[in-house]
Amino acid sequence: MMNNFGVFSDLQILILVSILWCGVISIIFKFCKKNMWVKSEIQRRKLRSYGINGPSPSYFLGNVPEMQRIQSMVAKTSSHDEIVGHDYTCILFPYFEQWRNQYGRMYTYSTGNRQHLYVNDPELVREMSQSMTLHLGKPTYVTKALAPMLGNGILRSNGTLWAQQRKIIAAQFFMDKVKSMMGLMKESAQEMLGKWEACIEAQGGSIAEVRVDEDLRATSGDMISRACFGTSYSKGKMVFLKLRTLQKLLSQQNFLFKVPTIRFLNTKVQKEVNSLEKEIESLIWEAVQERVQECSKRCSSEKDLMQWILEGAMDDPDLDKGSSKQLIVDNCKNIYFAGHESTAVAASWCLMLLALHPEWQHNIRDEVNQFCGVNNDDRHLLVPDVETLLKMKSVTMVIQETLRLYPPAAFISREALEEFQMGDIVVPKGVCIWTLIPTLHRDQEIWGPDANEFKPQRFANGVSNACKVPQAYLPFGLGARLCLGKNFAMVQLKLLLCNIVYRFSFTLSPNYRHLPAYRMIVEPKHGVHILIKRI
Template sequence: MDVLLSWNGTTITRDSSERKKNEIFSSFLWSLAGIPLVLFGLVMIMVVVDFLMKYWVRPRVMKWRMARQGVFGPTPSFMMGNLREMEKMKDEETSNHMQGVRHDIVSRLLPHYVRWSKLYGKRFIFWWGIEPRMSVTEPDLIKEILCSKHSLYYGKSYLQQRGVRDFIGKGLVMANGESWAHQRRVVAPAFSLEKIKSQVQHMVDSTLEMSDRWKGIVDGGGGSAEVEVSKDFSCLAGDIIARSIFGRNFEEGRKIFQQLTSLQKLSSQAGRYQWLPISRFLLVSVNSKIRKLKFEVENSLQDIIQARVDEYEEQKKSYGDDLLGLMLSQAYEGKSKKLRMQQVIDECKTFFFAGHDTTAMLLAWTMMLLASNPSWQEKARNEILTVCGTDLPDIDSLANLKIVGMIVNESLRLYTPASLLARQAQRDMKIGGLRIPKGLSVWIPTLAIHHDKEIWGTDADEFKPQRFAEGVAKACKHPMGFLPFSYGPRSCVGQNYTLMETKLVLALILTRFSFRLSPNYKHAPVFVLTLKPKHGVHLILENYGFASPGPF
């Protein structure tokens, strides 16, 4: 053993020196090994703190801030907010169909609103999972939210965007702030009245195909037959929007929209759990189907869009006169692209959802109302025959169908497809004397406002199209009382398209068929993204005297 040092009775050998070095090196390695554990611990602490802030602290702070301003509401439970309570009330109300055809449907579809507005007043706060929402029904406050200079700072919340991201993405309906303003400028020109005139023929062609099929069913039934019309209107609206968007690519568009319909149903199923932070790990098979279907839809749309762009670059003529072509002419105008490919794809998916489901349900509810009110059905039919004669209706004659317009407005009021409007404050602001903190969503229950007796009178739950005889402005006590397409800068860009399509389809049907409610009809409105008839709309159709399709 080599002696390295001997002093004052202490001897250090080479072996002990090596051991010392090894001990120091081992200690260093253990220190390095502990760094990831420390980092992991810090990350976990941050995750826990963030979790507690989102799910525990923030809801209570928001509740306290609004309570100081006199806005109260039900106590939220951890993570779920008031969802369990809301779902329980809704399930109890919609478990059975209504007795008879009655239009007092607010307590059925918005039972939580009815209960909480009685307890806490016209303004109250509740929680959709971890998202705080304040219910607002005061017309002046609604006007300030939707129409004031602050309207740009009210957008769609993260939970809203997350719930529909797979089937409509970040199209115009879900965009916020400057992104929304930019997309609106690009998309809106395609829906001007002059532009959508070119889409009327698509509406006529699809409706005549459906009415020919109905006529075959009626003739086969000896002059009358039962038809469940809501499914047919869903197919009709899908065909029309496919023709309108894709024109010559109609068959490809039809396949895409069949896939989008399936994607919408799957997204709605998965959306029930979107408020959970681990929702993406639930319903593994459903989420897998969603991803696969979304990939197929977006690839197909990209192929169609790219083919249009390539064709234009080769021929330098036009992108086409359908909605896709009109949008591309705006989006790709000049040397710089105003929208990326993904944005164009998302807008196409948004057109489908907004132009398909809304119109289909509007037609279904209007037919139900006319079937249960034969005198108004006859008034509408006589007006159509007077204005259009035996010719097919055109854009000018549609504008002169005043009674039909009154009926459609009353249908929109009683059974508005979008039963609520939600806007989330993107920053702190003050409106109507209230300080609205960033992150608070303002919930406007459109259906409840449309049935409000203070705004519409004691007959608010009755079908009375005559209330619109002097126009929308004089139909109720406040312009914010009628919001089927929202209001202000963020109002629905496709409302002219929807109203034109609805009036045209009704005109073609009413001159070919008379109809009444089937004994099998069960009145059961439910809310599934839009307001739908749970058991369909069963009607007895009879031939009325098929109008000869004259020149268009």
């Protein structure tokens, strides 16, 4: 009701206040947006002063509409037939390829008001990767998106926290430590091979179709669980399954190049992500507490990775009890994910390529017969030690060539947390730097005209002689952020391939569909189906 003085009712006042607040918020948003645009424009001008150009951005969305348009055009024109083509960058990241052809190996673009610098010059990539400054870190907006998956562990932390965590974890993956893990790796591999033998028997005793990527995930998970956490894959199976689900959910959100938005409400996907994050952390903390109890009951000079993380976190005077717990859980998540997912995917691509090139199966098998023994009771392959694996050139070349064509990590990504000198360029604070690894791995100026072909022999004399610029080979990164698990992964891959090739010959199944997909790492979207036959 209105009185004589024209006073509004409570409902009308509420509506007026809401309208006023919307206006105020709109003004604030436009002001902030203008300031962000000005900041981004200043960054662009500084980069362009060095002759670095790129596509012109729109005011609000930057180059995102153009990226979406290019991706849509590729989706309409691409045909996925039975021919296996290894150059997938033009399908997964077509905008990068188009802009590289237009602007060269270095250009600038934006998503919203975030400014990015694309760098595929090998010398600059080397300099950036080997820089020890803490002013260069992982892009904060990407690490924020990946927080449910990786917490604030070593894969996404920056600055002194990253340096502290690296100091705790790095030593546990030195080659002398990896040597002591060989026995556990062999046990895990034999379980998978036994399963494949059973598949052959169940499908008639001659030949069987196997989807190897899922089995390799389980086996790789078992290896990392036994070697680093003193437990088995079956015990930590729920952690792996939930991490895998979380990985797929985060990948759906296009966390790399989406436009910054304000989230007023949790979406259904976000609620599921939050729920999975809590469940994974709870499961890991239960495993940690069990491990603490086990360690208190026995005295041993041999410590596994989990014990080192526990001691490193608990002994740090700068961490309170809650922070120590979070550091432990976050790094366990990092190792659970990175320690098994990347290796399993790399092994899957290896088997796909070996199925296409049986001559390399023969080469590996010949070396296995030369260097390894056999248990006559069960025909299991006996790989004596890591030194023996290192002598096997064929399997090493196959792995190196697979990681060149299908590096699990597609990007090297950094953010200038402070102004940063790279070559003759001063990169402004806040600019994100991206290198597309598979593009660098296929550069014909570096690798020759056969850069898109599977030719392991290019690595016959090592990486330094495989291409014109050795630092252009980056499957494990380079410099300070070099993958800590490189030694573990290479020994694991060699052991798996030697055992598989010794026991089975295989070809691609007619059911195999070649379609690489980007889900935080580049993996076969529809799995890898092969037909296996006992040797």
